[in-house]
Amino acid sequence: MTSSTRLTxxxxxxxxxxxxxxxxxxNGWSDGLPVVPxxxxxxxxxxxxxxxxxxxxxxxEPVKGAVITAEKAAINAVMAGCKPEYMPVVVAxxxxxxxxxxxxxxxxVSTMGAAIMLIVNGPITEEIEINSGVSAFGPGHxxxxxxxxxVRLIVQNVVGTNSNDGLxxxxxxHPGKYTWCVAENEAVLPWEPLHETRGIAAGExxxxxxxxxxxxxxxxxxxxxxxxxxxAFAQRLYPMGPGVKQVILVICPEHAAHFTExxxxxxxxxxxxxxxxxxxxxxxxxxxLPSGAQKDNxxxxxxxxxxxxxxxxxxxxxxxxxxxxGAGGAWSAVIPPWSLGSRSKIVTRIIDSKE
Amino acid sequence: xxxxxxKNTIRVLDPTAPQSxxxxxxxxxxxxxxxxxxxxxxxxxxxxxxLLDAVYDVLAERFEVASxxxxxxxxxxxxxxxxxxxxxxxxxDVALLANGD
Numbered sequence: 416m417t418s419s420t421r422l423t424x425x426x427x428x429x430x431x432x433x434x435x436x437x438x439x440x441x442n443g444w445s446d447g448l449p450v451v452p453x454x455x456x457x458x459x460x461x462x463x464x465x466x467x468x469x470x471x472x473x474x475x476e477p478v479k480g481a482v483i484t485a486e487k488a489a490i491n492a493v494m495a496g497c498k499p500e501y502m503p504v505v506v507a508x509x510x511x512x513x514x515x516x517x518x519x520x521x522x523x524v525s526t527m528g529a530a531i532m533l534i535v536n537g538p539i540t541e542e543i544e545i546n547s548g549v550s551a552f553g554p555g556h557x558x559x560x561x562x563x564x565x566v567r568l569i570v571q572n573v574v575g576t577n578s579n580d581g582l583x584x585x586x587x588x589h590p591g592k593y594t595w596c597v598a599e600n601e602a603v604l605p606w607e608p609l610h611e612t613r614g615i616a617a618g619e620x621x622x623x624x625x626x627x628x629x630x631x632x633x634x635x636x637x638x639x640x641x642x643x644x645x646x647a648f649a650q651r652l653y654p655m656g657p658g659v660k661q662v663i664l665v666i667c668p669e670h671a672a673h674f675t676e677x678x679x680x681x682x683x684x685x686x687x688x689x690x691x692x693x694x695x696x697x698x699x700x701x702x703x704l705p706s707g708a709q710k711d712n713x714x715x716x717x718x719x720x721x722x723x724x725x726x727x728x729x730x731x732x733x734x735x736x737x738x739x740x741g742a743g744g745a746w747s748a749v750i751p752p753w754s755l756g757s758r759s760k761i762v763t764r765i766i767d768s769k770e
Numbered sequence: 771x772x773x774x775x776x777k778n779t780i781r782v783l784d785p786t787a788p789q790s791x792x793x794x795x796x797x798x799x800x801x802x803x804x805x806x807x808x809x810x811x812x813x814x815x816x817x818x819x820x821l822l823d824a825v826y827d828v829l830a831e832r833f834e835v836a837s838x839x840x841x842x843x844x845x846x847x848x849x850x851x852x853x854x855x856x857x858x859x860x861x862x863d864v865a866l867l868a869n870g871d
Contacts, residue, residue: 425784521847
């Protein structure tokens with residue numbers, strides 16, 4: 416597929432690139448930042464990056480019925496600044512967010528204001544240099560910045576969910592809606608990488624999508640045991656209320672080293688938190704939790720049994736640890752999914768590079 | 771090499787796609803609410819039922835409505851299932867919806 420003749424999108428003939436950038440602003444096709452003008456040649460090269468025909472269907476958004484073709488995804492990937500070799504990650508991420516359990520419609524129109532967070536694993540992270548180290552959630556890395564941006568532009572332009580005249584009604588919004596893509600720091604993992612935990616074979620690459628709310632970063636510079644570090648995590652989980660169904664635990668490398676030294680396996684993390692991060696029902700009730708959307712969780716609080724210890728997690732599997740970040744500093748974070756995992760589930764999809 | 775990009779004519783592609791699900795407009799207004807079965811459909815938000823009940827109280831006071839049918843679609847983040855809406859439409863003559871965030 417080297418010719419652009421099979422592309423079917425409407426086109427605009429414009430005096431130059433700067434005029435194109437302005438036109439995309441005026442048409443509401445940008446995210447508020449300048450876009451790379453998507454010429455047919457650039458879009459064809461982007462499709463070639465994933466070995467996809469323009470009319471290949473990546474998914475159909477279940478609520479609005481928007482059909483996501485490879486061509487439309489590629490146009491938006493060009494606009495975002497992607498290189499063609501990034502396209503397989505964009506494709507897998509789009510396939511993932513189209514799964515009904517992710518509830519894309521809910522998370523993008525909600526006043527709660529979640530952003531789509533991408534966690535990439537496997538060999539492709541080194542091939543296209545997705546940052547997993549110093550300032551992994553920060554700017555300055557093209558693949559991180561443009562892959563996440565491409566997914567958001569696809570949601571905005573193809574699914575039709577934007578915050579100008581569209582269905583995005585977030586009260587506060589979320590900076591991750593510009594872009595939010597990291598790789599797991601597999602070099603310093605105490606255990607198997609995220610995608611293997613989620614059923615993808617070792618050696619494969621995959622992307623995991625999370626409807627991430629704002630994260631809470633915290634420092635724990637004194638604890639040097641897994642238990643001590645997880646007790647610090649627990650303090651940041653309690654404000655979410657009891658019965659959290661899914662939550663991303665971002666463990667920094669300095670903290671991860673203590674798990675490695677202690678010989679911990681990943682499943683011990685959730686087991687420890689589930690069993691130990693508990694409060695009496697009466698204390699949860701006194702905290703006013705669960706409240707609002709937190710009521711979606713299953714935690715049953717019986718005022719007549721106020722001494723019963725209720726876990727902050729719904730199950731040991733509710734904790735989803737990932738290791739991300741630079742070597743220096745004992746700063747970890749918790750990132751809850753929209754609805755705390757009750758109405759939007761994280762989804763993992765294999766990345767098919769078709770080599 | 772300095773390039774004045776604004777002097778180049780280029781062709782660029784539309785990044786948007788048409789939506790495939792059509793939306794219907796409002797239903798015709800009934801001439802009178804007298805004797806009508808009033809459907810009250812909440813989206814499961816905390817205040818939606820309160821709002822609908824308050825509106826219904828006003829309607830019941832002003833018109834001789836037949837009855838109230840309160841239903842909850844059960845998940846504010848997802849559309850009501852077609853079967854649910856089909857059943858609801860058989861049970862009522864007029865429907866009020868509320869999003870009670």
